[in-house]
Amino acid sequence: MPELPEVEFAATRLREAVTGRVIARIEVLHPSPRRHLPLAACRAAAGLVIARVERRAKIQLIHLADGSVLEVHFRMTGDWAFSRIGDPPPRFERVRIETTDGVCVSLVDSRAFGLVRRHAPGALVLPPIGPEPLTDAFAVAAFHTALARRRGPIKPALLDQKLVAGVGNIYASEALWEARISPTAPANALSRARVERLRDAIRLVLERAPRERYYARDGEPGDDEWRVYGRDGAGCRRCTGTVTRLAQAGRSTFYCGRCQRR
Numbered sequence: 001m002p003e004l005p006e007v008e009f010a011a012t013r014l015r016e017a018v019t020g021r022v023i024a025r026i027e028v029l030h031p032s033p034r035r036h037l038p039l040a041a042c043r044a045a046a047g048l049v050i051a052r053v054e055r056r057a058k059i060q061l062i063h064l065a066d067g068s069v070l071e072v073h074f075r076m077t078g079d080w081a082f083s084r085i086g087d088p089p090p091r092f093e094r095v096r097i098e099t100t101d102g103v104c105v106s107l108v109d110s111r112a113f114g115l116v117r118r119h120a121p122g123a124l125v126l127p128p129i130g131p132e133p134l135t136d137a138f139a140v141a142a143f144h145t146a147l148a149r150r151r152g153p154i155k156p157a158l159l160d161q162k163l164v165a166g167v168g169n170i171y172a173s174e175a176l177w178e179a180r181i182s183p184t185a186p187a188n189a190l191s192r193a194r195v196e197r198l199r200d201a202i203r204l205v206l207e208r209a210p211r212e213r214y215y216a217r218d219g220e221p222g223d224d225e226w227r228v229y230g231r232d233g234a235g236c237r238r239c240t241g242t243v244t245r246l247a248q249a250g251r252s253t254f255y256c257g258r259c260q261r262r
């Protein structure tokens with residue numbers, strides 16, 4: 001599943017490719033995205049200038065000049081492919097956006113769970129989303145206060161988008177390992193110093209993430225990229241402990257029980 005760094009990379013490429021261009025047509029090539037982007041919505045977007053591309057958490061927002069918005073979620077396997085009109089279509093093309101000057105942006109998505117939806121001007125309402133982790137808005141004091149109100153262990157809390165935007169399952173495990181905090185530690189019992197270490201660890205793992213992964217074509221990235229994720233049974237990369245897998249709230253968590261403390 002694309003995580004925040006991949007979505008940020010994709011949104012940046014999209015922004016560079018389409019900002020200021022005019023949509024000539026939008027074509028939906030698979031029944032699944034058609035449920036959210038019917039023909040009328042495609043027609044309503046034609047002829048409009050793409051004013052800007054925004055990312056909030058893992059949601060991409062394509063703002064059009066009339067105030068309407070195309071909301072895009074990659075979900076499991078989505079990505080953008082860029083070409084020129086007339087080039088052979090990319091594999092797994094599900095939605096195609098063509099501009100009047102020949103640029104073609106395709107949502108490629110092998111499993112076709114990705115979503116594109118059009119919102120009429122003024123109609124976009126996003127769910128509550130916490131601060132972006134790589135901005136100053138992700139402050140230690142507010143993070144500590146928010147965690148102090150949480151019941152339950154820290155790992156599932158990190159996946160809550162209301163707490164911090166866009167930290168996915170892989171990076172939650174990786175950040176907790178960097179911060180030497182057990183995923184089972186109660187969220188509301190973490191000291192301010194440990195919360196600060198966790199905040200810094202979240203930034204670290206997101207910043208060092210490769211910006212481009214071919215998850216849409218070659219499956220998941222190799223497990224050897226990760227410090228703990230997917231490495232259950234292997235040796236910890238920091239101590240003599242062994243990485244353990246744990247199911248928390250239905251998601252896999254990986255951690256070292258020796259150097260990650262509750």
Ligand SMILES: [Zn+2]
Nearest residue numbers: 236239256259
């Ligand atoms: Zn360890």
